Amino acid sequence: MTKRYIPVLTTLDRELPYFLVDAGQRWVQEHIVQPEGYLYQWIQCREGEGELLLGSKSYRIKEGMGMLLFKGTAHEYYAISSVWIVDWIVFDGQQVESFLKHIAGISRSAAYYVSQPEILLSRIQNVLDIGNSENTMKSMQCSGAIYSLLTDIVQYASLYPNNSANSLNFKLKPLFDYINQNYSCPITLEILAEVTGLTPQHLCKVFKKATNLRIFQYVNSYRIQKSKELLLQNPQMQIKEIAYQSGFEDSNYFCTVFKKLELLSPNQFRKTWLRKEVKGILRSNSGENPPPTNLPVS
Template identity: 65%
Template structure:
């Protein structure tokens, strides 16, 4: 049995960064044609199979996939199996466009592969439950849940199968371990790509997408962490030796990177720590 929520939207609701317009669970999806587009929509396949046409392209939406439709984007979708059961959420808000384009990097409507579909279903179910409650601040709770669903989208949805941030993180775990264990040695892109099992160029792209920083920035952060341990546990060790043991061949470059990370020079960092331990 399908359920639908159609909340009354006030002018104050429209001032929220995210707000719910419509939602449904276990919906037997009908044929929809919108030449002028609509609001933002998340439509997740539960059972069956459908076809999405948008942006001059068509794609199948099966179990384990969902559609994300941008506001105002023309689209059409329909079942290609005897029934097409979906969960869906229509939403809007003045922060949605910025989040999708800048934070999530999803700049166009289309189908997405979903690695944790149960999380999205649970969010929509919570939205439906709040609609049946007597909670006084429903709009704020709904706004929070829409934002949470968008965060899940960043982590667990991707235009390519097995390419969500969570799956990529698992794929890169051997590389994270390798860097941690070998940060004191010279590390080349070729050898790290071999550990990850991908090409050097693809490694740079995947690593940036997964961690939101470049791979050598990450290596610097690991080395600086190691250098801080050495500085604190070896008060008489020369800075040159700390640099070498941390993976920096040039002590001057080490000091520059350290100060960028900590806003202190290595000597200042060590001096502050020991002044605190003596006070």
């Protein structure tokens, strides 16, 4: 069943970080030509096939694929099968460009493969449900739903098949498991490449795309997390031993990495949190037997 929702936008709505302009479901897509572009759009194929033209490039849009169109980008799209059924959402807002370019690392319009298309379709369904409800906070709820859609695009959509962040994380699970079990031992790129069955160079690219981190940034971050546990569980243990048990052969390097990530030295971190724990215990003990407040009057 075809559905559509077009909100009546107020000045306040347009000040939201993300706001809805239009949304539709199970739409029989007509031929669209926008030489001046339009607003931000996500258009996802349900059935049939279409073609997207962006400048001199053309993209075949099949079931399980979507088009992310940037505001003001010239484009054209049309069906190439007898019927092309799509779900779509049009949106704008003060934070959209910043999110896409600086957080998601998406800088231009393109066609995307979607590893779990039903998740993104459910986001559009959610927007339509909000729009067709009697809720007086529709605009804010739609704003949140658009943000969720964008984060799902980052997680489940990619320019190439089986290359979404979600798919890559699945491929990297043996690596995460290995680091979890062996963080206190020497870890090399060659070992991690062997664990995942990838070449070192390809592993670095895959890991960066999946996590937005370099591999040894992640390894160091994981080791520092484990070192924090040791610092608090073993108040008398020397920093050199903490470093060694956390996988750092050089205690000076351990202290440098720790301070860079936590903005405190290991000793400062330990003293700060142990002091907080002592205060918490004293506060708890002082409240065990509070003075009575309803003593009888003599």
